[in-house]
Amino acid sequence: MSRLADKIQDVFNEPGCAANQVKSDKQRKKGCSKPLQPGGAAGGCAFDGAKIALQPIVDVAHLVHGPIACEGSSWDNRGTKSSGSKLYRTGFTTDMGENDVIFGGEKRLFRSIKEIIEKYDPPAVFVYQTCVPAMMGDDIVAVCKVAAEKFGKPCVPIISPGFVGPKNLGNKLAGEAMLDYVIGTQEPEFTTPYDINIIGEYNVAGELWQVKPLLDELGIRILSCLSGDARYHEVAQSHRARAAMMVCSTAMINVARKMEERYGIPYFEGSFYGISDTSESLRQIARLLIARGADAELMDRVEALIAREEAKAFAAIKAYTSRLEGKKVLLITGGVKSWSVVAALQEAGLTIVGTSVKKSTKEDKERLKEMSPDVHQIDDLRPREMYKMLKDAQADIMLSGGRSQFVALKARMPWMDINQERSYAYCGYVGIVEMVRQIDKALSNPIWAQVRSAPPWGEVTWEQRADAANAVDDRKRAIFGPRSARVA
Structure with a gap:
């Protein structure tokens, strides 16, 4: 674990991060967040971050060394596309059990690498460490080294057990693995100045x-x-x-x-x-x-x-401007999208009433402030507050990830997926046109007028519903007798 601790400390001391530049040495050693408890779910762990960062490498076999639930929870959770190999969408795991915890999982890991190479012949095998083998002390670096020498294929250890920190730390640890074991190991056939x-x-x-x-x-x-x-x-x-x-x-x-x-x-x-x-x-x-x-x-x-x-x-967007101009958007996302999507939406004439910056860096927040000083930056918006903003008509539509969609639906407001599970691509010039088209479709959908209107039988209060349910129970008792007698 000393190598992992040194690697984490190196990541925490990242000089390219502006937030680190204003910290003391003691603050940098603490990192940006507290380590998670092994097995704890906190919206993404370091292993999950490493897996989603590298899984889009499409021709590699991604082998998760750990219990099957780790692979099951992380498989294909980001809608990435491939123009060639589909091997990245095959879930490989050592499926550790109780015997492996007792006797160690290194032999099982070696056999799994051997089986993958024999059946699929990938150009490389990426091996992801999870909480259980990390706490047991399985040396996956040594296993990968022996396997690479034995089978003549690169076997890359990704040392990022979930309990060391959150998803962003896992992203960086995955990058460190690429720097240590992959980048610079092959030469291109030719290079160009472009x-x-x-x-x-x-x-x-x-x-x-x-x-x-x-x-x-x-x-x-x-x-x-x-x-x-x-x-x-x-x-x-x-x-x-x-x-x-x-x-x-x-x-x-x-x-x-x-x-x-x-x-x-x-x-x-x-x-x-x-x-x-x-x-x-x-x-x-x-x-x-x-x-x-x-x-x-x-x-x-x-x-x-x-x-x-x-x-x-701009000519394509102009067709939607008359319907979208002045419409208010609540943006619940993070990272680079906290400012980049804001700029895209404003170009379509939409008004941003707020954007979450919970997962954004200090640079992201500063860039958003420079670009759009009037946009309200929200550090942490709870579902109750999110619902109130939508219900009070402070926003006409919410753009967020799938976990927030039910808040919008409960408020009877349009919602559009902007996070990693989305089905539509929104990059570049054609992407912004597609984004505007999807927002217009969501806002113009006639279903919202129907769900907001009163039902044909009139509004019913919770008290009236309770009285009706009690009346039904009374009728059942009058016909069939008490429930205890019916059961007997």
Whole structure:
């Protein structure tokens, strides 16, 4: 566990995090949150964070070393898409039982790796440590090393047992595993001055594919995406990129910063949500590439593409503006979406009455404040308060994850999924048009007028319902007698 403790301490001391820069040495050692109790559920553990960060690497076998419930709870919980292999959607687990807890699970883990390689022949096996083997002392690093030598396949240990911290810590520990065991282990067949990495993008609902055609048209090659629609060899070769874009700094700022230190790859944090943010991200990519040797005419091509795509997007949005202008939105999300989605919605004429920043970094909050000083930042909105905001008509629609949808439905208000389980992609110029179209569909759905209207039999109070139920019970007793007599 000493190696894990050292790795966690290294992550807590991340100099790329602005919040760490203002902390004392003692505060940095404590980290950003308290470790979880083994087996405790707190909206995502470190193991869950590591699994969702790396599972979009589509051709790798993702093996969970632990009880079957760990794999069952983490499997496919982020709607990522693949343009090739579907191996990432196969759940592999060692399914540890009582005997493994007593006698150790290392032999079972080795046999599981052997079976996976023989049946599926993946380019690599990622082995995720969970709470039970971590507390038992199973040395999965040693097992992976022996298996890699025995079978001639990379076996990558992901040391992120759930009790060490929350999901964001797991994201970073997954990134550390890539830095230690994968990145820099292979060389690309060729490189160009237009090679980039995209870090912290997971291709949820196929969002990466809404941006990739733009980059292809500009001659910019995505050498590696960590980790949406990625292949193992792409991640292994990512150290030869000329520039990098960080999409979600909360998840993998340590990867971008260490790759800049080790391989000289400059990076910036940007967003592909919204018209203006997409345009600015394309410009920033071009600036970094030109500084690293790309043709200066790249910026001219970027500006021409931006002018064309912005005109098309604004023209498409204009068809919805008359119905959406002035409509109020409550945004319950976090991280980079706390500011990037706000900008996208405002471009469509929508008014943001509040956005949650519970999972956002200090940089996210500051960027939101600069972009939209009038938007109310909500640190923690409880379901009761969320319901009150919707019921009092402070918002016309709520955008959130699936866990909050029932609050909106109870308030008889439209709701739209904006989190990782969503079915629609909202990135780039075509993505913002799709987002506006889905919001318009939700607001215009005739069902809301029906559920808000009084029922044809009139409003019934809870007291009247109770009286009616008691009357039914009285009639049953009059006909059948007391319940005790009927049972006898």
